[in-house]
Amino acid sequence: xxxxxxxxxxxxxxxxxxxxxxxxxxxxxxxxxxxxxxxxxxxxxxxxxxxxxxxxxxxxxxxxxxxxxxxxxxxxxxxxxxxxxxxxxxxxxxxxxxxxxxxxxxxxxxxxxxxxxxxxxxxxxxxxxxxxxxxxxxxxxxxxxxxxxxxxxxxxxxxxxxxxxxxxxxxxxxxxxxxxxxxxxxxxxxxxxxxxxxxxxxxxxxxxxxxxxxxxxxxxxxxxxxxxxxxxxxxxxxxxxxxxxxxxxxxxxxxxxxxxxxxxxxxxxxxxxxxxxxxxxxxx
Numbered sequence: 106x107x108x109x110x111x112x113x114x115x116x117x118x119x120x121x122x123x124x125x126x127x128x129x130x131x132x133x134x135x136x137x138x139x140x141x142x143x144x145x146x147x148x149x150x151x152x153x154x155x156x157x158x159x160x161x162x163x164x165x166x167x168x169x170x171x172x173x174x175x176x177x178x179x180x181x182x183x184x185x186x187x188x189x190x191x192x193x194x195x196x197x198x199x200x201x202x203x204x205x206x207x208x209x210x211x212x213x214x215x216x217x218x219x220x221x222x223x224x225x226x227x228x229x230x231x232x233x234x235x236x237x238x239x240x241x242x243x244x245x246x247x248x249x250x251x252x253x254x255x256x257x258x259x260x261x262x263x264x265x266x267x268x269x270x271x272x273x274x275x276x277x278x279x280x281x282x283x284x285x286x287x288x289x290x291x292x293x294x295x296x297x298x299x300x301x302x303x304x305x306x307x308x309x310x311x312x313x314x315x316x317x318x319x320x321x322x323x324x325x326x327x328x329x330x331x332x333x334x335x336x337x338x339x340x341x342x343x344x345x346x347x348x349x350x351x352x353x354x355x356x357x358x359x360x361x362x363x364x365x366x367x368x369x370x371x372x373x374x375x376x377x378x379x380x381x382x383x384x385x386x387x388x389x
Contacts, residue, residue: 110383115146122156125329127147127159127185128335130271132332132334133175134180135278140386142387146387147185148183156320157319159188161189161308164269165269167192167196170192171188191303192218194301194302195301199266206233207219209238210235210240212239212241237267237284248287256294269285304341305342326346333350334353336373340352353387354369354385
């Protein structure tokens, strides 16, 4: 299997794979605008090769809400089969608890994460866990704004569940902070952090189970192609799972790569990662 090969379209490698795990934010859209060529690529794969496509996202919301958001944004339902989100995995973990006293960091629009969970929101001093779905206001806040607060949470011995491991994500033509940046700071300060989204195995286990169900059989990891634009999440996670990956270089790393193949090779080498192929934005 060739490694680190530049390609011009998914059609060049599609026949090698029987199923796709595709990232969402930065691949199908940038939070504001849909990427039509990416939608066309997934549609073409499903039409021409008949393989299932499961969207796998670190969004801190249940998949039903992701589907609604994609529909509102203009991503057609027929370009994918199912969605698995980091929010799905965290929600499943919370549902397994008999009762949870939760201090939530993040916007109220992420409260869908707690649907079906036996919990109560509390102040930090009464909480058993912190669930971080993002910044309270990422338009004005930086990770360092949370340091003094985290010092207090650490004294309380509170573990932090991160519902979105991404450090940053595209929002139009800008990069915005995600919950992963706060989880990283909390961990650096000595806190206990629990992460279930990419690059960690729980989200892949759930997504691969969905792929298997759609295909009616168990996939070998080498039959699956993981598509994403984030090295520390999409590509690192795929590497850890033994899943070949397609790295999209015009996403969150665009400023560092600028379409330069040699820069891609250097970045992969520096990060100790491999990818089956790479291209700018997803297209057929």
